[in-house]
Amino acid sequence: MKEPHILSAFDRDLEAVQAHVLRMGGLVEQALLDAAEALETRDEALAVRVQQGDRAIDALEETINAECARLLALRAPTAGDLRVVLSVMRIAAALERSGDYAKNLAKRSLVLAEMRPLGGTSSSIQRMARTVVLRLKEALDAYIGHEVAVAEDIRARDREVDQMYNSLFRELLTHMMEDPRNIGAAMHLHFIAKNIERVGDHATSIAEQVIYLATGALPGEERPKAEMLPGADGAGADLAGGR
Amino acid sequence: MKEPHILSAFDRDLEAVQAHVLRMGGLVEQALLDAAEALETRDEALAVRVQQGDRAIDALEETINAECARLLALRAPTAGDLRVVLSVMRIAAALERSGDYAKNLAKRSLVLAEMRPLGGTSSSIQRMARTVVLRLKEALDAYIGHEVAVAEDIRARDREVDQMYNSLFRELLTHMMEDPRNIGAAMHLHFIAKNIERVGDHATSIAEQVIYLATGALPGEERPKAEMLPGADGAGADLAGGR
Numbered sequence: 001m002k003e004p005h006i007l008s009a010f011d012r013d014l015e016a017v018q019a020h021v022l023r024m025g026g027l028v029e030q031a032l033l034d035a036a037e038a039l040e041t042r043d044e045a046l047a048v049r050v051q052q053g054d055r056a057i058d059a060l061e062e063t064i065n066a067e068c069a070r071l072l073a074l075r076a077p078t079a080g081d082l083r084v085v086l087s088v089m090r091i092a093a094a095l096e097r098s099g100d101y102a103k104n105l106a107k108r109s110l111v112l113a114e115m116r117p118l119g120g121t122s123s124s125i126q127r128m129a130r131t132v133v134l135r136l137k138e139a140l141d142a143y144i145g146h147e148v149a150v151a152e153d154i155r156a157r158d159r160e161v162d163q164m165y166n167s168l169f170r171e172l173l174t175h176m177m178e179d180p181r182n183i184g185a186a187m188h189l190h191f192i193a194k195n196i197e198r199v200g201d202h203a204t205s206i207a208e209q210v211i212y213l214a215t216g217a218l219p220g221e222e223r224p225k226a227e228m229l230p231g232a233d234g235a236g237a238d239l240a241g242g243r
Numbered sequence: 244m245k246e247p248h249i250l251s252a253f254d255r256d257l258e259a260v261q262a263h264v265l266r267m268g269g270l271v272e273q274a275l276l277d278a279a280e281a282l283e284t285r286d287e288a289l290a291v292r293v294q295q296g297d298r299a300i301d302a303l304e305e306t307i308n309a310e311c312a313r314l315l316a317l318r319a320p321t322a323g324d325l326r327v328v329l330s331v332m333r334i335a336a337a338l339e340r341s342g343d344y345a346k347n348l349a350k351r352s353l354v355l356a357e358m359r360p361l362g363g364t365s366s367s368i369q370r371m372a373r374t375v376v377l378r379l380k381e382a383l384d385a386y387i388g389h390e391v392a393v394a395e396d397i398r399a400r401d402r403e404v405d406q407m408y409n410s411l412f413r414e415l416l417t418h419m420m421e422d423p424r425n426i427g428a429a430m431h432l433h434f435i436a437k438n439i440e441r442v443g444d445h446a447t448s449i450a451e452q453v454i455y456l457a458t459g460a461l462p463g464e465e466r467p468k469a470e471m472l473p474g475a476d477g478a479g480a481d482l483a484g485g486r
Contacts (some may be wrong), residue, residue: 062461069325076319082312086332093336173426180420187416187433194434218305 010075017067017088018144024060024095025140027053029133031102032199036129039109039192040122047113050106057099064092083216087209091143094202098136101195105129108188115185118175121168125192128164132200135161139206143213151210154203155219161200168193253318260310260331261387264338267303268383270296271338272376274345275442279372282352282435283365290356293349300342307335326459330452334386337445341379344438348372351431358428361418364411368435371407375443378404382449386456394453397446398462404443411436 031050038047068089071077077085112122135154142150172190175182212218274293281290311332314320320328355365378397385393415433418425455461 065329069329072315073319073321073325076316078316082316086308086312089329089332173430176419176426177423180423183416183419183426190430191437 028099035102035105036126040126042113047106047109054103061092061096098199135203139203148214151207154207158204165197271342278345278348279369285356290349290352297346304335304339341442378446382446391457394450397450401447408440
């Protein structure tokens with residue numbers, strides 16, 4: 001927890017940058033929800049809007065990086081203040097990549113709109129997207145509020161999204177085995193699911209920045225993590241470490 | 244091109260950090276080559292060594308970040324010097340993620356060793372890995388030598404790796420359509436190919452840091468990029484923007 005103190009010029013600058021980070025987070029969250037919605041409802045106009053919206057997210061990351069560089073040059077922060085600036089840049093990078101995944105999901109939804117649907121897989125994907133968006137929101141709130149305990153909790157729950165991915169993966173495998181004509185659609189849906197799982201990893205990495213800010217060190221490498229992958233017999237084989 | 248000048252304390256510190264970046268690059272390149280070799284030759288011991296070796300890569304990134312934070316706090320660099328420090332941190336992040344992909348490749352190679360091989364796909368993957376490793380090497384050399392023209396060239400050739408990915412993707416699709424028992428192995432190989440393509444993207448992003456260092460701005464967003472994805476009929480559909 002940061003001690004309350006009178007606002008310095010550094011703090012005022014930092015608040016402006018953090019407002020941009022929160023705005024960026026909001027855009028990324030909405031892009032993910034919209035892209036999943038476009039997939040589920042085959043709404044091509046919405047998918048196109050998500051794709052176009054990614055430019056605004058990228059532009060915000062550039063603004064944040066430029067502001068952080070200015071802060072470093074002008075205020076020469078040290079210790080805790082320096083860590084805050086570094087963590088802001090890392091969070092912006094995690095958000096930018098999450099935005100890329102939303103854009104990619106929107107693109108694939110346009111291709112999938114031309115294919116026959118695979119059972120309830122797109123609603124499973126929508127559920128997964130809602131879960132990681134919630135995770136992102138919680139991580140950003142924990143960051144703004146310096147809530148280390150919440151951050152630890154987000155980190156511990158990383159496995160939930162992995163498990164949603166694993167169960168969707170089995171569903172897709174079944175569709176492909178049943179009918180080779182499902183393979184094309186299943187490959188797209190598999191990528192989408194994997195990318196949403198990666199957004200979950202980014203939410204976790206934002207939570208880790210909260211811990212870094214409080215302690216000066218990132219938590220240990222080993223997060224609880226499980227990835228189901230097809231074994232020799234096509235059945236699930238546990239393969240730890242998703243990335 | 245940086246003007247030659249007498250070595251300052253900042254320059255000496257920077258040289259030490261850059262030596263770590265080069266060492267990290269060397270480890271990542273070797274990990275990628277070894278992982279692809281382990282896949283091709285079904286060498287499980289080598290795959291395990293690659294997985295274990297990722298810790299050293301992660302530790303180097305932490306060292307680099309700590310040294311950069313120290314440099315920022317102690318020397319308070321501005322303008323070009325500040326850009327160098329920021330670019331070093333971004334390059335270390337790109338290398339760390341590339342190392343993760345090598346580790347993931349090694350893990351999947353262990354699962355694939357239990358499955359029946361799919362034609363020449365693992366040697367196609369080895370070729371692809373060699374190409375991106377070359378690209379990484381060139382990008383790091385361009386960085387050290389401040390070679391903007393070389394960096395521009397690496398950026399322009401991003402499409403080559405994408406095309407290798409596309410042709411492998413078609414191969415895998417054919418194997419899956421032919422025999423559903425190939426689906427499990429093909430899914431792994433597809434992920435491996437996609438991850439190697441992503442390492443290619445990281446090499447490009449390192450090249451972009453060279454341009455950022457010289458000009459103070461990242462080159463425009465739009466890189467030449469093509470990704471083949473199965474269309475409604477299972478045939479290739481061009482989908483620009485791979486990430």
